[in-house]
Amino acid sequence: xxxxxxxxxxxxxxxxxxxxxxxxxxxxxxxxxxxxxxxxxxxxxxxxxxxxxxxxxxxxxxxxxxxxxxxxxxxxxxxxxxxxxxxxxxxxxxxxxxxxxxxxxxxxxxxxxxxxxxxxxxxxxxxxxxxxxxxxxxxxxxxxxxxxxxxxxxxxxxxxxxxxxxxxxxxxxxxxxxxxxxxxxxxxxxxxxxxxxxxxxxxxxxxxxxxxxxxxxxxxxxxxxxxxxxxxxxxxxxxxxxxxxxxxxxxxxxxxxxxx
Amino acid sequence: xxxxxxxxxxxxxxxxxxxxxxxxxxxxxxxxxxxxxxxxxxxxxxxxxxxxxxxxxxxxxxxxxxxx
Numbered sequence: 001x002x003x004x005x006x007x008x009x010x011x012x013x014x015x016x017x018x019x020x021x022x023x024x025x026x027x028x029x030x031x032x033x034x035x036x037x038x039x040x041x042x043x044x045x046x047x048x049x050x051x052x053x054x055x056x057x058x059x060x061x062x063x064x065x066x067x068x069x070x071x072x073x074x075x076x077x078x079x080x081x082x083x084x085x086x087x088x089x090x091x092x093x094x095x096x097x098x099x100x101x102x103x104x105x106x107x108x109x110x111x112x113x114x115x116x117x118x119x120x121x122x123x124x125x126x127x128x129x130x131x132x133x134x135x136x137x138x139x140x141x142x143x144x145x146x147x148x149x150x151x152x153x154x155x156x157x158x159x160x161x162x163x164x165x166x167x168x169x170x171x172x173x174x175x176x177x178x179x180x181x182x183x184x185x186x187x188x189x190x191x192x193x194x195x196x197x198x199x200x201x202x203x204x205x206x207x208x209x210x211x212x213x214x215x216x217x218x219x220x221x222x223x224x225x226x227x228x229x230x231x232x233x234x235x236x237x238x239x240x241x242x243x244x245x246x247x248x249x250x251x252x253x254x255x256x257x258x259x260x
Numbered sequence: 261x262x263x264x265x266x267x268x269x270x271x272x273x274x275x276x277x278x279x280x281x282x283x284x285x286x287x288x289x290x291x292x293x294x295x296x297x298x299x300x301x302x303x304x305x306x307x308x309x310x311x312x313x314x315x316x317x318x319x320x321x322x323x324x325x326x327x328x
Contacts, residue, residue: 152282155281155282155283155284156281156282158284159280159281159282159284162284179288182284182285183284183285183288183289186284186285186286187285187286187289197279197282198282207278208274210271211271211274211275211278212275212278214271214272214274214275215274215275215276215278215279217275218272218275218276218279218290219279219283222286222290239286239289240286240289243286243289243290243293244293246290247272247290247293247294247297
């Protein structure tokens with residue numbers, strides 16, 4: 001453990017922890033999709049077919065990474081932020097950090113019309129890596145569709161069961177006890193190695209895109225904090241602690257006290 | 261300023277509700293903390309309305325000061 005405390009974890013060029021993320025889009029119009037991507041100066045077609053690289057330039061030049069104040073941008077060698085690939089009639093955007101994923105989702109929402117491509121999932125890894133650790137070789141090795149789907153389906157079932165119990169509870173106090181007990185037992189569990197975030201659980205619901213992006217950020221930000229704190233030896237650090245930290249980060253400049 | 265921040269809190273609540281089905285226990289914790297924050301904001305606004313906003317109190321310590 002002491003050895004680990006001395007070691008930094010692997011980071012990407014823009015300073016964030018290396019944590020592979022894969023965004024999956026449903027393709028609704030492949031021809032327009034390719035044209036929409038190639039219209040952007042931050043996108044360049046790769047040598048492989050159906051593949052495009054996303055660079056930190058052009059339309060996304062002003063994207064901000066807090067951790068790279070000292071980073072010197074080289075316009076002749078822009079940083080590659082991610083790679084798009086069309087595979088099995090789906091569009092995947094592979095990225096190497098949670099921050100990049102949180103920037104990519106709203107960014108491409110502006111340029112990819114919903115009639116062309118629609119975001120479905122984000123698959124990601126709940127850990128940070130050592131500098132000399134063997135990295136996953138390709139995303140198919142780490143993201144097993146069946147396992148990720150099973151985790152999410154289990155959570156949806158749990159949600160429905162707890163909801164049902166709360167609705168049948170004799171009083172509001174009983175319902176709150178059910179929720180508190182459930183929360184206590186579940187938050188103590190470790191997060192799975194790989195996880196999936198679904199963007200459209202309720203397709204019929206019209207939701208403000210900003211809220212969708214914020215929900216994704218909240219989901220990932222907490223998990224990133226847990227992975228980093230645990231790397232530095234805080235084995236008991238949980239998503240509950242992370243929630244506290246995220247709220248403090250977002251609302252901490254209000255200048256008022258928060259009720260304990 | 262408080263109204264803007266209340267909007268932020270409400271946006272967060274909406275976002276948490278969006279993610280609650282796929283991570284109920286953790287989103288419940290987040291929602292509880294937002295509810296506490298919302299209460300604080302409400303009390304802060306009420307104090308301002310009643311003209312007590314500038315009076316120093318033990319609760320005037322900024323949230324930031326809790327950070328290590």
